Amino acid sequence: MNSPREPSGGAFPVDEALPALKDALRARNAAVLVAQPGAGKTTRVPLALLNEPWVRGAKILVLEPRRIAARAAAQFMANSIGEKLGDTVGLRVRFGSKVSGRTRIEMITEGIFTRLVLEDPELKGIAAVVFDEFHERSLDADLGLALALDAQHGLREDLRILVMSATLDGARVAKLLGEATVIESEGRAYPVETKYLGRDARMPIHQEMADALARVAANEDGSILALLPGVGEIRRAADFLSERVRDNTIDIVPLYGALDSDVQDKAIEPSPPGRRKIVLATSIAETSITIKGVRVVVDSGLARVPRFEPDLGLTRLETVRVSRASADQRRGRAGRTEPGVCYRLWDEEQTRSLLPFATPEILAADLTGLVLDLAQWGVHNPATLAWLDAPPTAAINEAKALLTSLGAIDENGAITALGKKLAKLPLHPRLAAMIVRAAGDDNALLAAEIAAVVSERGLGGNDADLSHRVSEFRRDKSRRGEEARNLARRWAESAGGKICETPPAHTGSLLALAYPDRIAKARPERGGAFLLANGRGAKLEQTSALSREDYLAVAEIAGAAQEGRILLAAKMSEAEIAAHFSDKIVQTEEAVFDPKARAVRARAARKYMSLVLSERPLEVEAGDETARALAQGIAALGIDALPLSASVTRWLERLRFLRAAEGEEWPDVSPHVLAKNAERWLAPFLAGKTSLSEISAGDVSNALHALLPHDLSRRLDAEAPDRFTAPTGSELAIDYAAEAGPTISVKVQELFGLSKHPSVAAGKIPLVLSLLSPAGRPIQVTRDLPAFWRGSWADVKKEMRGRYPRHVWPDDPAAAVPTRRAKPRGT
Structure with a gap:
């Protein structure tokens, strides 16, 4: 050779x-x-x-x-x-x-x-x-x-x-x-000057980037590489930038993974003589490739990374600050071919707070595909292999549970015949299972097209309706589109069954085969809001036609796991749910909380996971089930929905103070934890009740006090007393919720004779004393009463004696007799 x-x-x-x-x-x-x-x-x-x-x-x-x-x-x-x-x-x-x-x-x-x-x-x-x-x-x-x-x-x-x-x-x-x-x-790196432009958090990053690029382009020679977190920011920055850059020798060019290779090549290749360019790129341009002619980098300092949400069963993209290593890599792009400059859209001191390196994907990703690959390799326990960072056990167990439910591995973790079929497809096992199952109904090609559009960003456009994207994907004449269609056909052929083109109208029912836990039902009381079968909430822009559908199959969600934003979905019907998942639909009689009525109601329901497909009302019978339902309703509404007396509110504040001061031996009674655990601590005290109006302040007090064992209850009274007894005998309420710490407001004459500063938490925390004049106006705040007596008391006494001559203003207050009264008239 x-x-x-x-x-x-x-x-x-x-x-x-x-x-x-x-x-x-x-x-x-x-x-x-x-x-x-x-x-x-x-x-x-x-x-x-x-x-x-x-x-x-x-x-x-x-x-x-x-x-x-x-x-x-x-x-x-x-x-x-x-x-x-x-x-x-x-x-x-x-x-x-x-x-x-x-x-x-x-x-x-x-x-x-x-x-x-x-x-x-x-x-x-x-x-x-x-x-x-x-x-x-x-x-x-x-x-x-x-x-x-x-x-x-x-x-x-x-x-x-x-x-x-x-x-x-x-x-x-x-x-x-x-x-x-x-x-x-060593590398080949020319000197790069770093300049910090700061960041206005009130301004969207694409707008701030466009403004910065317009200024930089006017003051720097050569081409510019701008690094943004995602495709959406690139498109919006390009729109803003086209209005701000008047130099007609500058080309604005995008660079991200979903582009055709011809467009990517245009971004990488040098500009023609007499022209230069601004390349708007994702982190795809951070390493490995050299963009010829670039001597200026403008870095947003942001990247979009996948984060797996096990409770939601999906990977969502999260915008995060880059690591110091990534920031250095980005900076180095400006010095690959000549001396350059890097502008950073953050303050210099923020660089020190960046993580040294990005979190390895294996520690934050969905490991379902990895576990299936290991099963095909013959490995049931990942610990038998050599890893730089071992995959987390919890994520491995989540993956095994999903693969078992798909039938890809058996209960011992060994790969099944179906699992071997799935492993041949270079897709997430959910999507692979969809194609294999669809092949049984001769729908493998449509399922494979869905898998291509879902797994490859940018195919079929940006419509939230997946069936529309599939239609556009079929019409796409670009090289990337043709290659993707050929690949989808090969996936379908490997799954078996007859290969025929199915109308995109079936998109939702096929997608549901991949994500049965993401079938969603509309919440009619909230426009564009949906409840997912896994119990989570999600919302869709009301301008989308999909927002008016009764049921959706959801492919992609962004944002918070509790109330995510639906980015990609397809409509489906109740009949399709029944056809595909009849073995998962159950008939139940249950008590549920009605947030509008703020009461429990009973119903006979036909359910698919968390979704109620149909229901009819039943008569409510008070009992343990209604108590639990009422507690669950309170958990959703929040602890403020309960009748809390002033004494119970103070008791909670005292308890929260001691937990902060002394640690976890004290129970967590923060509002969100109480709400989250309402079924555990409150339900036993709700026997015979079916609505919030029936719950008394006494019921809540009894339930809360039951959280505290007797020994801790005695310590609470000793270490965080409700009141402070002044030398005069006055009982003064201690404000444990005050921002400065446990505080009392007291007229200064009532503290005469007190030579030691009062404290709580077994002497560890001094009380904040807000000292008042005889008229009840603040004159001083102190955490060290003896120091106050020895120091600024002389100035206070001098000023106050003239204002309040009928009150006592001794030279030695630590030795004086405390009093609540003024001197008799004429004395």
Whole structure:
């Protein structure tokens, strides 16, 4: 086999590290390369290793976290050796591959590698696996490395594993790889000046970015890279920016993963002579790719990351501040080809509060796909594999429960025949299960099209109605659209059944097969509001036609888990619910709380999970069930719905104070915790009651006092007494809710003779004394009465004696007799 020509284009900083890297991989089967941005590691290392003796004509796989990075690096390497992409250097990504029998280096995405190693654990014909930009710590990268190490240890001792990164704890990774050698390389970075523009939190980030870019473009030369959290901000910033930038030599170009490769190439390639550009990008532009001509970066400091909500059963995107490592990577984009400047839309002191590194995806993601992949690998316990960060046990158990309910694994965690079918599809197991189930009704193609639109952002447009997106997806003539349709057809064919085009009207009923817990029913009393089958609330813009539907199947939700915003859904009918989920529909008789009537009512209901499909009223019979329903209603309304006497309110404040002062031995009686646990502490005291109006302040007092054991009740009275007894005998209420701490207001004459400052919490917390004049007006606040007597008392006495001559103003108040009275007239 002919060797490729030496790469052209001059030397790169990483070239100096290549001899040491070659030596390390000849001596051992693993190594770590820490190379700074601009070193050239992505494109120089694979070509340099290709003719090493241990390769022996086999392939080198290079894993990239993003398709755009894989494509750009593959094209660059092919160009550098004077060949076409698909010859020595090939590309294998979801939407489009270019490989041939001559291909020796394959640039692939991390998810593609997972599929390859699961199908061929020995990785036949593969000499090395290179994990590039490993610091991004995607779920697929962590899983891929664990599987590669397991294959190396058990099947392929000669397999080389190389982990490369710009910002990484090399020693920690080296230990995972069996004390592998760590090689370091300098980067090619020009000086970058950092300027902080601050942030006005009242202004939307897209508007603030557009304003900043307009100013920067007017004062800086060269092209500009602007980093924003998401596609929505990019589009809105582009609209704002087009109105603010009057220079017709500046092009405004978007860059994000959902764009066609032709549009992405336009963002990466240099501008024509006499022109420059502003590239509005997501974090896709943070690493791996060099955007030619950029010497200015404007960083929003924000990124959008996936966060799995186990209670909701979905992954939602959350906007977060970037880590310091990410901020440094973004800053470095300005110095790749010449000296540059980075503008940050935050204050300089905020940089210190940034997390050092982003949270690895494996610690916050939905692990259902990972657990299915491990089951196919034959691993039931993830702890048997080597991980840089082990997947959390709780998330693993959640994933196992879902896979068991899908029939993908058995109760012992072993993969089933259905699970093997699902694992062949490079999709979330929910979507894969939808396609396989739909194949039984010859709906596999529509299900696969739904899976493509749901899993690939941007396909089919931005309509909230998934059936409309599917229709647009079918009409999409772009290269990406055609490749996605071909891929969907292959998914459908692998599921079996007849392949035929089904009207998009069935979209909702098929989507429900993937997300049965996200079937939603409209709440007629609130426009656009829906209740999900899992018990959570969600809302939809009332301008959407879907907001007027009785039932929806929901694909995507953003925002708070309790009341999320529906981004993507499709209509479905009660008949479709009955047809698909008849085994899950139950008939019940139950007591429920009616928030309008503020009372319990009884009903016979036909239910699917938390959704009431139909109901009829029943007569209410007071008992344990109605007490629990009443308590649940109070939990929803909040503790303020209860009749609380003034003495009980003070009792709660005292208890909250001691918990804050002394810790968790005192029960948490904060309003939200009391509301959340109302069924536990309040329901036993609601026997025979069916409405809020029947609950008395005494009922609430008895229920609350029952929370406190007798010994703590005695300590409460001793350590947080309701009142303070002044030297005169006056009983003064202590305000435990005061912002300054436990406070009493007292006329100063009543404290004469008191030489020690009063305290609570067993002497740990001094009372705040608000000292009053004889007319009840504040004259001083103190936490140290003896110091007040010795110090500022002289000035107070001097001023007050003239105003209140009939009251006592002694020289030594600590030794004087306390009094509530004025001196007799004439004295």
